[in-house]
Amino acid sequence: MTFVPNTAAQRAEMLRQIGVERFEDLLVAIPPELLMQRQLRVPEAHGEVELARAVEKLNAQNLHIPPNRVFAGGGAYMHHVPSVVDELSSRGEFYTAYTPYQPEVSQGYLQSIYEYQSYICMLTGMDISNASGYDGATTLADAVLMTNYVHKGKRSRVLFAPFVNAEFRNVVDTYCIGMEMRTEVLTASEQGRLSPQTLRDALSDDVACVVFQYPDCLGYLDEDMEELTAIVRESGALCIFSFYPFAAGLLKTPGELGADIVCGEAQCFGNYVNYGGPYCGFLACREQFVRVLPGRLIGRTVCERDGSPGMGFVMTLQAREQHIRRNKAMSNICSNQALLALRACIYLGSVGRNGFRQLAALCHANAMSAHEKLVNITGVQDAFPGRHFFNEFTLRFPSSQARQIRQRGLEQGMLVGIHPLVESDGTLNSDSNAGMVEDCLTFAFTEMQDEADSDALARLVWEVVSGS
Amino acid sequence: MAANQSRLIFEYNVENRHGTQVVGGMRSGRLEDYPRSLPQKLLRTERLPLPQVSELELVRHYVRLSQDSFGIDTGFYPLGSCTMKYNPKACERYVKHPGFANTHPQQPIETLPGFLAMFANLQDWLADITGMDRISLTPAAGAQGEFAGMLIFKQYFASRGEQQRRVMIVPDSAHGTNPASAVLSGFTVAEVKCADDDGIMNLELLNAVIEKYGAETIAGIMLTNPSTLGTFEKEILAVSERIHEIGALLYYDGANLNALLGIARPGDMGFDLIHINTHKTLSTPHGGGGPGSGPIGVKEHLAPFLPHPHVRSTENGYEFYRPEHSIGRMKLFHGQFGILVRAWIYILLHGPEGLRRISENAIVNANYMQARLKDSYPVRYDKWADGTDRYCMHEFVASCGRLKKECGVTAKDIAKGLLNAGFHAPTTYFPLIIEEALMMEPTETESKELLDSFIDTMLELHRQARVNAEAxxxxxxxxxxxxDETYAARHIDVRWQPGMPEGSAAGEGM
Known part of the structure; x- marks a missing residue:
């Protein structure tokens, strides 16, 4: 099957008008030894019937875990995707468009992204949001590089607060190779926190930024965040927050806590978990950093509308970008995640103010309820007792049982927690705080679960821990 | 409405109007108690200004916005170097399979052999299509593939103790991402002016730049082939031989791979590392600017540096692994999974003959347009130095330079004229080396009748320009x-805020 409309007769006519006899005559510039003499080694063409069969066959090999039995997060959260998000974002005018280089015929998409930017500013407490980046980890890396530009390359150290997700940190490390910035993980206190003293000791005039994850990768919230950000600010470094924006339904925004740049993952807003992508990285900052913000930015401007003066939308401040500045650009970003940003935008409008607050409260309620059931099991403890959390928390199990619990879960069709040190490709990631969470699992809850689901989870954990 | 503008979703807000009901009422009864389990200090004090609209209002709003947008499904979109071809609906339908959509990325890969097999298939097929030894699927977009590629070059030279190789050669016709990716990776860019020659890279130009910087400082060269002029880099074998002779590497920007499926392969041309834009060649939708996906391919000597995770075969199937000297992770999890699934489907739909047919017809369509338009819109490089006709590959660059001289009508005017006639405009003012450039890529999925109507419109605009430019x-x-883009840059208004009067632009001089 192909989607080529021209018939053999039309093609012959076109070749005639071009002035060649055969198609091959158009390839004269290609050295003959480079012309392929065989067919490509790919499967024979499938029709839709064979395709449907191939897709079913592929999926039949996999273990399917129902969404309400996924008790894991770690950067991707199993929230419900409302039908209206799929319906609207599936309109061809949206998903078959490209970057709105011609604003006259792209007003609708431009406006959607302007709305998206507005939402991200509300949720983060920042002044300016870009039009999206690849994912929460790459926008974190973008944020770190922004601080390099702010300090004109004079501060090369990047400090991570304890318990920033290891996959996110790995991506930052990769992005730092080119700029030769160095990353360090600060040591956690006995309660798994960052103590003001540890932070003060680590800061110096070569620190570009301190990265906090909020809630941290164990799910915990720090009540003294404002004190920490004030310390960072005093030193002249910038505060970056990697933020789970669903928490904004209940919690103060990072802006209120003292962040300068906020980034994270908008997957949770109307985007499927999709085995890890495509997601939607957001990146927002305080007004004074707009000139170093990478990626596209949509702005409102004046125009002629139906013959009289009006307002419309354009891509703005493009002088920061690669297609204008080339080797002097703030980043190399060209494609972003516009379609996922559009979905996030539709999602937030669809659930609205009360719905969003209700959903955030339900995620928290489900986590609280499951937490109560789990810590009542003899042998199960909080990783750090007394710490507050939003929808994710970490428990400590008797030696080596964490692995068994996960394994038993898979046998029963449940994804039971994630090991805070193991990345999604199964490899172990160790840092200076690793010893504190060795026998732990981090659990996540959303609106997808009900009491029966957390009962099933508690029963499974009890079976393993009690040896039943 | 106060101002003459399109209403924002926030401006539909009616206090306590209900939107989509995600969870039933029976589950929300006791929720009000829960925030009390958190200290007041952590809780938000102000209400979030999210809009409160009905689902129908929301639907009408975004349907209207979609109608104010232009996609391939709307009409002809000849944006050069972007490969705006038809996005098959089957790819969209089957990627929504719950097995793909609802699988959490933290689910252990051992329980997902189907996905591993799909990754491995795609790696093998892309390796054969491009003539490379190993493919990594993880980069998020073409530009991120370039960045990964540049980091691999950097780490490769570091592993050989050749850190002094810091110069990356980039021709003046290159995409802006090329120099930006090189700089982001710590390289210095040496731009080569091919414009005054044939528009392509040749030995003479290359030797001049090597001499200028010193062979031992050159890390490599980034080339797009066919170039952004739509020309096959016919000196490529001599160029790659020379680059390798001085111990440097060749990078292939795959933006224009749609011209070469089953016809020629970058791996055979001597490239050490390539990226592919799946949203171009393999027609995963452009999505209004993204998501893309930018798999990279390498020759064996660079395989140890590939980003992770990477998939390899084992005795019992496949597994994820981290290459020995991996540059690290490029993004979260396992690449743009949903996009890779679409690419996998697209290749299955086409098969070997179908893939070659794509490129053949992309080339025929572009040459047909060029042949019919070049008398009115000159093509700067339409003959080789020896006087023979120069055909384009999948795209070509026409110029409004003559028109501008004759009657003041620019590429931008013609582009807007095309919008007025119901077509999307070509890429304008790129590549930078062509005066008043209109870069056109018709793709293989457009019919002769459609091309004829577009060409007729272009010719009519040309006629109009000369008789009445004002009209x-x-x-x-x-x-x-x-x-007004200047106004937008001076009066930065990039978000709505509560209390903002309708249609106002925010403060000045930010």
């Missing part, structure tokens, strides 16, 4: 025009 700029069919 051409009237654009009666465009409801919105004259969008």
């Amino acid at each position: 051409l700029r009237e654009l009666p069919n465009l409801r919105i025009k004259g969008l």
